Amino acid sequence: MGDVENMPLLAGVPLAAATLQVIAEDAGVDILHIKGAAVDEVLLGRAEVTDPDTGETTSVVVPRSSLDADILVRPSHVKRMFAAMSAHRWTMVYRFEDGSAFEHASTWIRPGLCHADIHRSFPGIGLASEEAFDVLWSGRHSITMAGQPCPVPSLPAQRLVLILHAVRGGVLSSPDIDRAWGAASADERAEVDALALSLRAQVALAAGTGRLEEHRDDRAYPLWKALSGGDTSRTLLWWARVRAQPDPWLALRTAVHLVAPKPDRLQRELGHKPGVLQIARAWGHQLGLAASELGRLAGRAAARARRPQ
Template sequence: MPLLAGVPLAAATLQVIADDAGVDVLHIKGAAVDDALLARRTVTDPETGAVTTRLVPRSSVDADVLVRPSHVKRFFAAMSAHRWTMVYRFEDGSAFEHASTWIRPGVCHADIHRTFPGIGLAAEQAFDALWADHHTIDLAGHPCAVPSLAGQRLILILHAVRGGDLTSRDIELAWTDASADERAAVDALAARLHAQVALAAGTGRLEDHRDHRAYPLWKALSGGDTSRTLLWWARVRAQPDPWLALRTAVHLVAPKRDRLQRELGHKPDALQIAKAWGHQLGLAASELGRLAGRAAARARRAR
């Protein structure tokens, strides 16, 4: 099935499951984006010469759904009952542990989000804020819940920034081309969601937040920094309390169980897990060595 049809179909399927289970979900990115945030192209009829403007559909390989955090377990149980299978847990996804990947025969896969990177407000409260102004659109002929236009703008910008793509068409459409009132609405929502630093990273205002604990992280992410050690330290520093900082520090180094199992084709044994730990620690040591070498070279040049 072409993705242009498969993604909305997967989204509609997830919405039906959520409705039946009494689960609140918001469709984000991909096929759920408002027409106002889509690119446009002009098309000239070869026979008549008439020029028309057409929307350019977003290219997406999966359906992205943000679930009310307190409803996640119920939603996962309902998805499992409808032949969806979890591929990656939250803990085995990105460093933010924000999304779990699921697959089902016959439709494209789905990323089930419990949070969204860049939003610092507690997950349940953040969902409440996005849910408060939601509305519905038709996806594959079924009404699906989506955030407000300001919410969609914010999510697209945060997504682009996390990927280090500050020249993203999404940022251009969601921010650069937005009116002053539209930008103000995004800023206001970002303040409610504690997402000001990440938003600033995508809108040329990051230096206004130099003293914020999350500044180094969004500076590195928005700049496409690939240093494992620098990103590790930035993520740890961005945590709001010592316990979360310690947990993050360990999690980022620990091998990802589900990813290791998929690579091996079977559940890893103790020896394979130990080897994976050794590999991860070896990468960290190598990165530290390179950083130390660079620092020493800079010091020599500065003499």
């Protein structure tokens, strides 16, 4: 197979998705294709194209730009999926723990194909991952990508996923939100609200739909307030992530994980497995950033306190 760099992404991403689908089916793994090439045409942009010969103008769908194939795997099937992918020359680049603060996706690569993000959960959904997958799986339907039938979430679920993704990135002006919510009818919005309720995703959805203040008393409010506002303060995001956890053990684990250096990322940066000294330096760097951020926050608080009321 040729070099993926020479393959247009509009062809490469669906091909990677179709490949993953065949691997999953052979291994008896349940997967749902999300975002990217899997998004329903209703939720895509459109452009007016004029025929140079006839002068006739028509509206055409603008394909979604995507760099990789995204799939959501039934959590109890993740190990089986990873084993099957490894057997087909896919290589893990980042573990779940080395990805985002939500530890929700693992990145894989394979020669000749686009990268793949393997999700075991989706940020913003508070329901237990296996139960959440059941909810999304129950409403699935199939689309064809690169000639292969691929299961995707229901249209309301796709709307929800796109909104949550945009909110996590702090892009409330995203066209995804405009199309998934702004252009939706009252009935379509009600369907998304009902699904968010069943998935415990109300707070994250509210952050993307102008209703976050209705959830001020929710423990997840500070997190989605910070994320939706594009807050870049490491310390504020750290505290919001910790506070959003449902129990003390998860809060403690999250607190440590967010500060700890990521060995796999460090190894890729160095080009070799990090030694004890290099890991210690990475810890020092992380703690130094935290201390610096705390100093800035303390300075801001002091400045606010000195302002005349």
